[in-house]
Amino acid sequence: MLRLLLHWILNALALLVVSHFVDGFIVTNVVSAFIAVVVIGLLNATLGLFLKIITLPLGILTFGIFFLVVNAVVLWFSSKFVPGFAVTTFKAAFLGALALAVLHMLFGFFGAAAKKNS
DSSP: OOOHHHHHHHHHHHHHHHHHSSTEEEOOHHHHHHHHHHHHHHIIIIIIIIHHHHHHHHHHHHTTTTHHHHHHHHHHHHTTTTEEEEEEEEEEEEEEHHHHHHHHHHHHHEEEHHHHOO
């Protein structure tokens, strides 16, 4: 349970960080970030999974890069449901998906290093 809470907080923090660096990717407050994380997770588990299965051949041909487009669509679609979270253009959604992927990779790297040291 503690791990789930930590992931939720880190994902909300990642959304806030991305909103400061990507134009058109707007998170107005922390509460909106927490709600957006839940909505993004639910949409990614349903719509995102469906889109990734449908576009699997294209994802294989592009070595997984096309899945960033799917993640951008999920981000854009989730912004329609959460007040205080807005993605204005597809470019902002794509760059936000890319930045979130990099941040999640860094979180995983530092989490694995911390787990290894303890």
